[in-house]
Amino acid sequence: MGGHFAIAVAAGIIGEYWLKVIHLGGAADKGSISPQSEESSMKEQYAAIIEAVGEDLARPGLVDTPQRAAKAMEFLTKGYRESIDGIVNNALFPSQARDMVIVKDIELYSLCEHHMLPFIGKCHVGYIPDGKVLGLSKIARIVDVFARRLQIQENLTAEIAHTIEEVTGASGVGVVLEAKHLCMMMRGVEKQNSLMRTSSMLGLFRSNQATREEFLDLIRPLS
Numbered sequence: 001m002g003g004h005f006a007i008a009v010a011a012g013i014i015g016e017y018w019l020k021v022i023h024l025g026g027a028a029d030k031g032s033i034s035p036q037s038e039e040s041s042m043k044e045q046y047a048a049i050i051e052a053v054g055e056d057l058a059r060p061g062l063v064d065t066p067q068r069a070a071k072a073m074e075f076l077t078k079g080y081r082e083s084i085d086g087i088v089n090n091a092l093f094p095s096q097a098r099d100m101v102i103v104k105d106i107e108l109y110s111l112c113e114h115h116m117l118p119f120i121g122k123c124h125v126g127y128i129p130d131g132k133v134l135g136l137s138k139i140a141r142i143v144d145v146f147a148r149r150l151q152i153q154e155n156l157t158a159e160i161a162h163t164i165e166e167v168t169g170a171s172g173v174g175v176v177l178e179a180k181h182l183c184m185m186m187r188g189v190e191k192q193n194s195l196m197r198t199s200s201m202l203g204l205f206r207s208n209q210a211t212r213e214e215f216l217d218l219i220r221p222l223s
């Protein structure tokens with residue numbers, strides 16, 4: 001009994017966090033600042049950074065770099081300007097299937113919110129439909145919406161899982177993320193081979209050990 005209570009409390013905390021995420025997403029969608037003014041202000045700030053590191057902005061190789069870097073940063077954070085509704089639109093299909101659906105090895109590119117350096121890896125998603133299935137490519141798109149923001153891997157994992165649960169009404173969702181963090185590889189402890197693995201298990205994936213094990217078994221690399 002104690003265990004169930006602990007899980008319920010944890011779910012409550014995650015639920016609260018989740019509401020905040022949705023709220024923030026909504027605010028970002030309204031886009032009070034136009035993308036163009038964002039890009040030109042980013043361009044100026046990249047120019048300042050380039051000068052601050054001791055470079056010569058007039059050097060031919062760097063002339064267009066502030067502009068390019070601003071464009072790249074806009075792309076890498078485009079998740080703030082996308083909505084889940086827009087992505088899922090028309091791709092939810094009625095289905096009687098009750099078997100686990102797995103999408104494995106979804107490429108993942110994100111930026112850590114502590115250093116704004118990339119973390120790169122793979123995302124594995126499983127869910128058990130309860131009346132509806134989601135178009136496969138949409139699962140990858142949902143991963144991207146949250147990955148293309150400033151993130152920590154733990155929150156990214158939970159956001160993907162809760163969104164898939166919410167959108168599909170699945171009776172269980174499991175998400176596993178494996179990523180290498182350039183902030184660990186290029187700086188700080190300079191550890192090249194450490195891989196961070198995070199998981200978020202909801203519904204049957206949390207309450208039923210056999211379901212969770214089936215999922216973990218199915219996403220294991222084929223040897």
Ligand SMILES: [Zn+2]
Binds near residue numbers: 112113114116184
């Ligand atoms: Zn970092």
